Amino acid sequence: HHILKFVLSCAGGNGMLTPRTMTSIAPSKGLSNEPGQNSCFLNSALQVLWHLDIFRRSFRQLTTHKCMEDSCIFCALKSIFAQFQYSSEKVLPSDALRSALAKTFQDEQRFQLGIMDDAAECFENILMRIHFHIAEETKEDICTARHCIPHQKFAMTLFEQCVCSSCGASSDPLPFIQMVHYISTTSLCNQAVKMLETREKATPGMFGELLRNASMGDLRSCPSQCGQQLRMARVLLNSPEIITIGLVWDSEQSDLAEDVIHTLGTCLRLGDLFYRVTEEKARQSELYLVGMVCYYGKHYSTFFFQTKIRRWMYFDDAHVKEVYGAVLVVGHTDNINQLTVYLIYYL
Ligand SMILES: *[C@@H]1O[C@H](CO)[C@@H](O)[C@H](O)[C@H]1NC(C)=O
Numbered sequence: 590h591h592i593l594k595f596v597l598s599c600a601g602g603n604g605m606l607t608p609r610t611m612t613s614i615a616p617s618k619g620l621s622n623e624p625g626q627n628s629c630f631l632n633s634a635l636q637v638l639w640h641l642d643i644f645r646r647s648f649r650q651l652t653t654h655k656c657m658e659d660s661c662i663f664c665a666l667k668s669i670f671a672q673f674q675y676s677s678e679k680v681l682p683s684d685a686l687r688s689a690l691a692k693t694f695q696d697e698q699r700f701q702l703g704i705m706d707d708a709a710e711c712f713e714n715i716l717m718r719i720h721f722h723i724a725e726e727t728k729e730d731i732c733t734a735r736h737c738i739p740h741q742k743f744a745m746t747l748f749e750q751c752v753c754s755s756c757g758a759s760s761d762p763l764p765f766i767q768m769v770h771y772i773s774t775t776s777l778c779n780q781a782v783k784m785l786e787t788r789e790k791a792t793p794g795m796f797g798e799l800l801r802n803a804s805m806g807d808l809r810s811c812p813s814q815c816g817q818q819l820r821m822a823r824v825l826l827n828s829p830e831i832i833t834i835g836l837v838w839d840s841e842q843s844d845l846a847e848d849v850i851h852t853l854g855t856c857l858r859l860g861d862l863f864y865r866v867t868e869e870k871a872r873q874s875e876l877y878l879v880g881m882v883c884y885y886g887k888h889y890s891t892f893f894f895q896t897k898i899r900r901w902m903y904f905d906d907a908h909v910k911e912v913y914g915a916v917l918v919v920g921h922t923d924n925i926n927q928l929t930v931y932l933i934y935y936l
Pocket residue numbers: 780783784795798799802
C-alpha cells in the first residue's frame with residue numbers, strides 16, 4: 590500500500606506566518622477515549638473549539654447562561670476548557686461533555702453514549718446549544734444577539750436563488766443559516782478535472798472558486814419555463830470570521846481521495862466561495878486554513894494550527910503530536926473510500 594500525503598503549503602506573506610513573541614501557554618492536551626466509548630467524534634470537535642482563538646476567548650467571557658444542570662452542555666464545556674487551561678494532566682476525560690450531549694439529544698437518539706457519531710454534526714450541534722444557553726429568546730434563524738458566538742462568528746447567513754440570464758426570471762429566494770458549508774467530494778473532483786482541462790496548472794488560490802463551482806448543484810429548468818437550464822446561486826449576506834467546510838464523501842469510489850487532497854488550498858477568499866457576497870468586509874476577507882478534521886478507518890482525528898506557537902499539531906484522542914515539516918501523513922490508502930475532511934478557515 591502507499592501512503593496518502595497531504596501537503597500543506599502555507600504560503601509566505603500572509604498574516605499567519607509573521608513571528609510573534611512567545612507567550613506562555615498551556616501545552617496542548619489529549620482527550621481520552623477508552624475502548625467502547627467511541628468519543629473520537631466529540632474529541633475532534635472539542636479540540637477544534639478549544640484551539641480556535643476566537644471561540645476560546647469569546648467563550649471565556651460568557652458567564653450567565655440558562656443552565657440545564659446535569660445535561661448542561663455550556664457548563665460541561667466551561668469545565669473542560671478550565672481543565673485545558675489549568676490542569677497538569679496531559680490527557681483529559683471528555684466524559685462530562687459526552688454525557689451532557691447524550692442527555693440533551695436523548696429524544697433524537699443522537700450522540701448517545703458508546704455510539705459513534707459525526708464530528709461535523711457534533712460541532713454544529715454544540716454551537717447551536719451554546720446559542721440556546723445564552724440567547725434562547727431570539728430565534729435561531731434571526732439571532733442578532735451580540736454575545737452569541739455561534740451566530741456572530743460562525744454562522745453563514747445565505748440565500749439561494751436561481752436567476753435566468755436569458756429571460757431574467759428568478760425563483761423565490763430561499764434564506765437559510767448554516768454553520769458548516771457542505772460540499773460533495775465527487776462534485777469537487779469533477780470541477781477540478783474540468784479546471785485542469787482548461788488551465789495549465791491548478792494554484793491553491795483557485796480553491797475558493799473551485800468550491801463555489803462544486804457547490805452549485807444540479808441544473809434545473811428556468812422558473813418561467815423559457816427552456817434555459819440554470820444552477821442555484823448562493824449569496825452570502827454576512828461576514829463570518831470562521832468558515833467551516835465539510836467535504837462529504839458521497840461515492841464509493843476510492844480513487845478520488847488523493848485528488849481531493851491535492852485540490853485543498855490554505856487560503857480562502859469569501860468572495861470566491863459564493864456567487865455573490867453582499868458585505869464589503871466579507872468581500873475583502875481572506876481566511877487561512879487553521880484546522881482539519883479527518884475521518885479515516887471509522888475514526889476521527891484532528892490537525893490544528895496553533896497560532897501561539899505557530900505550529901501544526903496532530904490530535905488523535907489521547908495522543909498529541911507536533912507536525913514537523915510540511916508533509917502530513919493522513920492515512921493509508923488501502924481502502925480509502927471514507928476520508929471525510931472538515932476544513933476550518935479563520936480570518
Ligand atoms: C468555475 O466555473 C466557471 C464557469 O463555468 C469557469 O469559467 C471557471 O473557470 C471555473 N473555475 C474553476 C476554478 O474551476
